[in-house]
Amino acid sequence: MSQPICVINPNSLQNVTASIARAIEPLAPENAGSLQCVTLDVAPPGIVSQRDADRAAPLVAAFIEEHEARFSAFVLACYSDPGLFAAREITRKPVIGIGQAGIAAASLLGERIGVIAISAAGIARHWRYYRALGLERRIAGERSIDLSVAESGDETLALERMSEIARMLRDADGADVIVFGCAGMAALRAKIEAASGLPVIDPCTAAVSFAIARVRDAAGAGS
Amino acid sequence: MSQPICVINPNSLQNVTASIARAIEPLAPENAGSLQCVTLDVAPPGIVSQRDADRAAPLVAAFIEEHEARFSAFVLACYSDPGLFAAREITRKPVIGIGQAGIAAASLLGERIGVIAISAAGIARHWRYYRALGLERRIAGERSIDLSVAESGDETLALERMSEIARMLRDADGADVIVFGCAGMAALRAKIEAASGLPVIDPCTAAVSFAIARVRDAAGAGS
Amino acid sequence: MSQPICVINPNSLQNVTASIARAIEPLAPENAGSLQCVTLDVAPPGIVSQRDADRAAPLVAAFIEEHEARFSAFVLACYSDPGLFAAREITRKPVIGIGQAGIAAASLLGERIGVIAISAAGIARHWRYYRALGLERRIAGERSIDLSVAESGDETLALERMSEIARMLRDADGADVIVFGCAGMAALRAKIEAASGLPVIDPCTAAVSFAIARVRDAAGAGS
Amino acid sequence: MSQPICVINPNSLQNVTASIARAIEPLAPENAGSLQCVTLDVAPPGIVSQRDADRAAPLVAAFIEEHEARFSAFVLACYSDPGLFAAREITRKPVIGIGQAGIAAASLLGERIGVIAISAAGIARHWRYYRALGLERRIAGERSIDLSVAESGDETLALERMSEIARMLRDADGADVIVFGCAGMAALRAKIEAASGLPVIDPCTAAVSFAIARVRDAAGAGS
Amino acid sequence: MSQPICVINPNSLQNVTASIARAIEPLAPENAGSLQCVTLDVAPPGIVSQRDADRAAPLVAAFIEEHEARFSAFVLACYSDPGLFAAREITRKPVIGIGQAGIAAASLLGERIGVIAISAAGIARHWRYYRALGLERRIAGERSIDLSVAESGDETLALERMSEIARMLRDADGADVIVFGCAGMAALRAKIEAASGLPVIDPCTAAVSFAIARVRDAAGAGS
Amino acid sequence: MSQPICVINPNSLQNVTASIARAIEPLAPENAGSLQCVTLDVAPPGIVSQRDADRAAPLVAAFIEEHEARFSAFVLACYSDPGLFAAREITRKPVIGIGQAGIAAASLLGERIGVIAISAAGIARHWRYYRALGLERRIAGERSIDLSVAESGDETLALERMSEIARMLRDADGADVIVFGCAGMAALRAKIEAASGLPVIDPCTAAVSFAIARVRDAAGAGS
Structure with missing residues (x-):
């Protein structure tokens, strides 16, 4: 695989991009090319509102259109997947x-x-989005820590609150697995797993792992 | 009601805006203010792809943010409702x-x-979108005439094809009511009703009628 | 539009009919004919039970059959829509x-x-009924004030209880819009909106507004 | 069990009642009382339309209210179950x-x-009704023989058409079990089973069998 | 009907089989053959876990394969219906x-x-299983008494706890009918009905009643 | 990662295990331990019927119970996932x-x-299974090639038929992605992708890729 996978942070916070990059670094395959993280500098500083997501979507599409030839795959590193369906048109x-x-x-x-x-x-x-995907019945519940995206980069602050929320999802909603509803939380994954006793998924590493596997499949296809 | 209702055509085709304006003109209430149609000039020329819709969404939000104080209500005159949920945040x-x-x-x-x-x-x-709204079970089927948005302004061209599609929705999909999946088709409504024998809804006039009723309700609330 | 729209109160309470008539009076279009409210005198005094609804249904159908030629449209002014599907056969x-x-x-x-x-x-x-219509997923919750239909005409009595219920729907059930589950409450609409901070729909005015718009569409079709 | 089970034919066709009576006669338990079939004489001659069902519903409720004390259970022998939910209020x-x-x-x-x-x-x-019951996903399909209720009592006429429909349900819709969507077809059950190779349910005998079992349970409860 | 119906207890607890036999004894029709209860001796002592159910399933299938010719129908007397779909292949x-x-x-x-x-x-x-059957929307709730299958045979112990759970299902979950989620509880049926005021179904007697009715239908088919 | 991942072929066909092993060999991470494929020798020769799946399930559970301490994760290499939920109890x-x-x-x-x-x-x-998982709405269709599991190992035979089925899923059912509904087809993945123009997923490599990622996550958690 000669082309890297592009991981797009569709907000303009460099520290979020950096935390994503750290989280996925261990996944980078030697024989499968490299991972490249980019920040969409003109995007909103965090995707909090629907309007933020709507602003990010055309920026994601424009980026992919411009750089399509250089990468083997794209990962949209925002839980709202802004621009995903437009990107597939491109x-x-x-x-x-x-x-x-x-x-x-x-x-x-x-x-x-x-x-x-x-x-x-x-x-x-x-x-x-869950309903649009036909997946809403798999969601036991969603609860928020109500920290800003910037604050949520503060692991100490986030850890206590996230642990509490994870236990509420487990005990009040009956969840038996947890997923982080945003990028940039990967560093807390193991700690929330310990705090809740449930498996916890970081969506960025999940997406990047899948993209690597998919690109490797495609590369193997030509051999 | 002292403030007009703003009908936003979120694409840049002036002839679509004009056809919308003609369609809703009979609805304009004397005692309920006036209707004002606007074209988003920098928007795509027609919302065909997901990317078109994604491009239009932040433009809709920006327009509403800028002009929010001047209008009593807003109607998004595109069947994909681009920017609707963001607008409600504004x-x-x-x-x-x-x-x-x-x-x-x-x-x-x-x-x-x-x-x-x-x-x-x-x-x-x-x-x-139907799934996101939880309404997909009401949709018997959706079929396209496969004309460009511009062509679809040609009533002669559109009429024959739309009549055929309406009958297919009725006979193959079991539809008992038809809705136009775009703005700007209102002039054909009665003809498609005649061709299919089913009631046919123009979504623009439906939305504007509802907006007028809602604004009147709100006006009455203060009296 | 030469023929009036008939608003049928399918119970025998004249005061309910009167309150409906007051609520919809502002909607009556000058150029779209008039609205006429009727009471089904032999119907139950209020549609509370399933049996009440079942009793009203054939009376509604018989009325529409008898008077079909005189009106341009019919509105069934009971939240259970008794006789609706039979009426469409007539x-x-x-x-x-x-x-x-x-x-x-x-x-x-x-x-x-x-x-x-x-x-x-x-x-x-x-x-x-929500399930029969395929709309149950849109309903966040339904709660009752547990007043008789007659008592519910007492606005003072109803206002306090309805405000409380509206806030419970908002806070416990997550509703972001409220609808009255009966006719005859329209006079309280704005007050419940103020008490809950949510938009509130009176179903009678919603139905009559829609009927007027539909009749106007049909009239326009022949021009 | 000292009280009989009442099987109500909610239409006024005596020959339908007679065919129901013949069908359920073998079910009558010696130790569980007897079965009594009644015809609602003022009901429509067959429940074909929604209006027919709406007309039958209050008649069913009135009958049950009048005769409630005389029977141990009631079976509504019409596939649309007119008046069922009102009856449970009584x-x-x-x-x-x-x-x-x-x-x-x-x-x-x-x-x-x-x-x-x-x-x-x-x-x-x-x-x-399937949707109201939350059972629509179990229904592979429904197809009609398009004979009048009266004609459908002509077994020769009905047999050929029903066999054909049963095979269409099996082959085109993927059904693996068949149910008759009306009362009065029981005499054809085994023949349609033979014609289609699928198990076929007569809903009257199913309902009466269940009612007998339920009444026996209740009788046992007091011992 | 010359062949008996076989009621298979797919666990190895003889006392469960005995309690099932007692429950269904009153159902045994004189003119419809007899009921025979069997215990699968090598099956787990109670179906508590998924693994228990998985162990029972092939034993059920093997039993039915071996004894298929001797019986007119089979009832699987475990609420998880282990082996049901495989049995229908046999x-x-x-x-x-x-x-x-x-x-x-x-x-x-x-x-x-x-x-x-x-x-x-x-x-x-x-x-x-409810989801696999497409029936999950009918289930208001399921709650457990958390007694072992063996303990649950102790009626005194079970009665108090089951009554409490039945009332919770009624009051907290809105249930209007109760079903026992296991075999062997039939002796408590009437008492839980009295304790909750709701109809209560013992699934074993429901299944056996239906099997008897079905076999009788099939017998009648040949006459 | 010191412990290997165990890929269990829950049927007894050694050639299926061998084809799985070949397919996943490129995935084996140097720094993440090795992959070990096992055949359940006493299992059925292919999981075709429900009974086959039911037979395999307890064998899978028994294997995992016996060898649980030796492996970091288990992959069930049969599309019916026999024994999955029991394994999670173990x-x-x-x-x-x-x-x-x-x-x-x-x-x-x-x-x-x-x-x-x-x-x-x-x-x-x-x-x-799709319904049990709440995923049935994502499945556009499922169609079979109707070859035996053994025959399906003959790539030439399978390729033509699978290509045809893939195109039917695309054209008649509207699928935009294909998944193989069995293990052991991985060698045809790229060819079916070429034949259909749609992305094609081999479920074995998807599962093994995910297991590797999950084990790596867990290993990282302790660092």
Whole structure:
């Protein structure tokens, strides 16, 4: 595989991109090319509202259109998967949204998926998406920690609140697996797993792992 | 009612805006203010693809943010309702999407709704929307005439093809009511009704009628 | 439009008919004919039970059969829409049920609909209807004020209880729009909107607005 | 069991009642009382339309109210179960609808239920009912023989057409079990089973068998 | 009917088989052959876990294969219906699962079914089954008494706990009919009915009643 | 990662195990331990019927119970995922079924999943599983090539038939992504992709890729 996989952070926060890059670095295959993370500098600083997601979507599509030839696959590193369906109109290369990938991975480890959202503002939007995907019956519940995207980068602050939310998803909603409803939380994955006793999925690593596997498949196809 | 209702054509085709304006002119209430149609000049020339819809969405939101104080309500005159949920984050005034309004109106005249789409490219996107709204079980089928948005302004060309599609929705899909899956077709409504023998809903007039009723209700509330 | 629209109160309470008539009076279009409210004198005094609804249904059908030629459209002013589907076997003119119209209108202003019912006895019946219509996923919850239909005409008594129920629908069930689950509550609409901070739909005015729009469309068709 | 079970034919056709009586006669338990079939003389001559069903419903309720004390249970011998939910407001004794009972019995013999309807006019009404019951996903399809209720009593005429419909349900719709969508077809059950190779349920005998079992349970409860 | 119906207890607890036999003894028809209960001696002592159900399934199939010619029908007397679909690959004779039959019977007496499970360990498995059957929307809730299968044979111990659970299903989950989520509870049926005020279904007697009716139908077919 | 991942072929065909081993060999991570494929020698020679799947399930559970300590994760290499839920009662280590994993991976590349089954006998069983998982709405269709499991190992024979089925799923059912409904087809993946123009998922490689990613995550958790 000669071309890298492009992981697009569709918000303009460099520290989110950096935390994504750290999380997926161990996944980078030697024989499968490299991973490249990009920040969409003109995008909103965090995808909190529907309007943020709507703003990001055409930027994602424009980026993919411009750089389509350079990459083997694209990962959209925002749980709302902004621009995903438009991107698939632009390229036949794999475009993987972490929202879909997080749900898909969680569905392999449990039956009732609990989602930890950053902000209450996103929950109705996420449910619209679950319904659009026909997956809403797999979601046991979604609850938010109500920290800003920037604050959520503060692991100490986030850890306590996320642990509490994970246990509520488990005990009140009956979740048997947890997925993070945003990018940039990967560093807390093992700790939330310990705090809740449930398997926890970081959607970014799930999406990147899948993209790598898919690109390797495609590469093997030509051999 | 002192403030007008703003009908936003979220594409840049002036002739579509003009046809919308003609269609809704008879609805303009004397005692309920006036209707004002606007074209988003920088928007795509027609919302055909998901990418078109994604491009239009932030433009709709920006327009509403800028002009929010001047209008009593907003109607999004595109069947994909681009930017609808973001708009509701910006204003508490009514924001009515013609996609939702067309389905709602059709649901009052029949049980199985057939949708005539302009382009096959939009059908999967529409189904995602029906599912997101929890309404997919009301849709008997959606079929496209596969004319460009511009061509679809040619009534002679459109009439024959739309009549044929309406009859297919009736006979093959079991529809008992038809809705146009786009703005700008209102002039053909009665003719398609005659051709199919089914009630036919123009989503623009449905949305504008509802917006007028809602604004009147709100005006009455203060009296 | 030369023929009036007939608004049928399918119970025998004259004061309910009167309150409906007051509520819809502002809607009466000068250029679209007049609205005429009728009371079905032999019907039950209020549609509380399933049996009441079952008794009203054939009376509605018989009335429409007898008077079909005189009216341009019919509105069934009971949230259970008794006789709606039979009426459509009798006439091809529009027959609009306020239950369907209330839900349709509410669906244009929010995503999760809360219903205020008069009586707990009707809730299971309403859910059967929501399911029959394929709309149950849009209903966030339905709660009753448990006042008789007659008492519910007492606005002072009803206002406090309805405000409380509206807030429960908002806070416990997550409703973002409210619809009255009966006719005859229109006078309280604005007050419940103020008490809950949510848009509130009176189903009678929603249905009559829609019927007027539909009749105007049909009239325009012949021009 | 000292009280008989009342099987109500909610139409006024005596020959339908007679055919029901013949069908259920072998079920009459010696130690469980007797079965009594009644015809609602003022009911429509066959339940074909929604209006017919609406007319029958209050008659069923009135009959049950008048005779409630004399019977241990009631069976509504019309596939549309007219008046069922109102009847349950009147009595706590079992009221079994053959529509529900036919579907329930079929669901124990197969996974995809095919329904043979007498008339195309009833199919949309039946689907509303399946949805109201939350059972629509079990119905593989419903097809009508399009004979009048009276004609359908002519076994020779009905047999050929029903066999054909049963095979269409099996081959085109994937049904693996068949239920008759009306009362009065029991005499053809074995023949349609032979013609289609699928198990076939007569809803009347299913409902009566269940009612007998339920009454016996209740009788045993007091011992 | 010359051949008996075989009621298979797919666990190895003889006392469960004995309690089933006592429960169904009153159903044995004089003119419809006899009922024979068998215990699968090598099966697990109670079907509590998914693994228990998985172990029982091939034993059920093997038993039916070996004894298929001797019986007119088979009843699987475990609420999880282990081996049901495999059994239908082996024989065309009726194979009735008490899980399906209990739900079917309950659905004829109410709209919202509450299930009393023996053990919390089975609830997720049961929900998988309800979904597989397309019936999950009929289930108001399932709650467990958390007694072992053996303990649950102690009626005194079970009665108090089951009554409490039945009332929780009624009051917290809105159930209007109850079904026992296991075999061997029939002796408590009337008492739980008295304790809850709701109709209560024993799934074994429901299944056996249906099997008898089905076999009688088939016998009548040849006459 | 010191412990290997165990890929269990729950049928007794050594050539199927060998083809699985060849397919997943390129996935074996140097730094993430090795993959070990096992054949369940006493299992049926191919999982065609429900009875085959029922037979395999307890064998899978027994194998995992015996060898649980030796492996980091288990992959069930049969599309019916026999024994999956029981396995999760036995171990908290990841147990990944290729049925679930194939669907999950396909859901990341398209919206409407077409499934190529080996045998028509499995399709109803698969649909039960899709419903049990709440995923049935994602399945556009499933069609079988109707070759025996053994024959399906003959690539020449299988290729032509699978290509035809893939095109039918695309054209008649509207699938936009394909998944193989069995293990052992991986060698044909690229060819079917070429023949259909749709992305094609081999469920074994999807499951193994996910298991590797999950084990790596868990290993990283302790660092």
